[in-house]
Amino acid sequence: MASIDPPLSESAVQEAASVRPAASLWSTGLVAAAAWVGTAALIELWPEIIPQPYGRELAAGALVIALLLAVVAATGKLGGKAAVTIRYYGPWFLASALVVSGWEIVTAKTGLLPVPFFSSPQSILEVFFDDWERLGISVFYSVLLLAKGYFFGALAGFLTGVTIGWSRAASYWVHPVLRLIGPLPATAWLPLAFFIFPTSGSASVFLIALATAFPVTILTWSGIASVNRDYYDIARTLGAKPLFLIFKVAIPAALPHVFVGLFMGLGTSFAVLVVAEMLGVKAGLGWYLQWAQGWAAYANMYAALLVMALMCSTLITILFRVRDWSLSWQKGLVRW
């Protein structure tokens, strides 16, 4: 967890804002704007080896980015918080213009990379324009399936973790089972689960829950087990009963560990989700990828991968927001 770099902490934004408070002109922004104008010109003016639709839309998009950067560069700090964020990512805007141009050249313009395995930017844009409905539905089904599985898995893992962390008897019986079954990848259950459960959907919910529950259980358990014993002594001398010790001492003290478990569980649940959708469930982004491969629609696969990356990243961002809010008492939290 500690290795995740803080890309946009509050202080970094403030720093970026305070570095050039007086500068009315933002040179990096102007260069980036010029680069995006160049990208637009390259897309529009250099003929493609095989003509493709949506080149003009892509060029228009590049011009919009260029315009945005130019406006921010000219108006300085007037743009508020959004402008500050754009300024912070100035070098990234410049770099991405270069990447898009290079990608455009080696695919659509010269065909250096073999078509159709490598798709040009406009062919991916084409997927978003022409197939957005199917992509959108796939995202909806993926999120729905993931939410069900993750919810039950996180809940089961948390309850199991608290129980075995608190009760010696529960730990005696559950620990060996956990040691044997836990490390088994949830995907190994896939053939059996599809056979046992009435629908592939319920089987997938079970598998995602299983994949989520293991890390959540282990981390919750270790969190409860590592609570400073003095906290209990203090609470007991102040008149606390066992329920108070569990809910007001053990669980809050273990919460930082629980969130590490929830984070790890979310990661493994993505893997199981995609595999389950590829092998059994007839909906979702995993299914879309499989379907696109069947039609050799490589551009659709790149588009779906991009959407999947955005989906996973957004879900992790949400988890981190919830954690930051719940653990606001801690200092030096890693930001996502």
Place this chain on the structure above:
Amino acid sequence: MVVLATKEAELPAAGQQIDIRNVSHQFELEGEPLPVLDNVDFSVEPGSFVALLGPSGCGKSTLLRLLAGLDQPTNGELSVDGEIVGEPDPSRILVFQDPTLFPWRTVWDNVALGLEAQGVLKRSRHRVDNAIELVGLKGFDKAYPHQLSGGMSQRVALARALVNEPRLLLLDEPLGKLDSLTRLTMQTELVSLWQRAGLTAVLVTHDVEEALFLSQRVLIFGPRPARIVADISVDLPYPRHRGDPRLAELRREALGHLGLAATW
């Protein structure tokens, strides 16, 4: 009116009387019994301030844990106001060397811990405010423990104890980890808190000067297994003065009992 008056009169709860009768205690350490208390026997008058002085690790802290009811003695009896100490009870509160505040709770919520655990917080919120004011931390209600200095944290720990209006305050080297200046200030504050609350205070310390400056009576313990080697009465009124020649005299006596007479 009469009911009210008696209630008022009872409010500054008198301290508890402590009777410790032939208490011995031992731990199991890797299967071997490790005796820590050897036939300890003494009583403490209600409302007095007693210091237990002795070398580190001699078993004084164990005695406090027994008094708090956190552990049960191997042999002997501890009673408070004539009743044998069983489970922990909020009328007897232990303050540890580490403040051990709950880091996920604000200062206010930490102080409110006992009232919340006893289920009386809703009707006694003002007691939390009063306790925070008493230890001089007004305005820090919403601060989290990691934002406090060592001295402030220990004040919060004291407020967390005092808010329960304990009748017996067990202090386990509460100033042990503070810097020496904060320590001197807090010693004076401890005395005035004790005087205001009218409770019995038992202080465990290995600081001879602190024991003599704060308490009315100093019990000196020998090395483990702890037994009482001397019982010194500190016959000086409060507020005391560190330069008092009588304190120096007593200090010399105490050091003698601790086997440190040669350092005088």
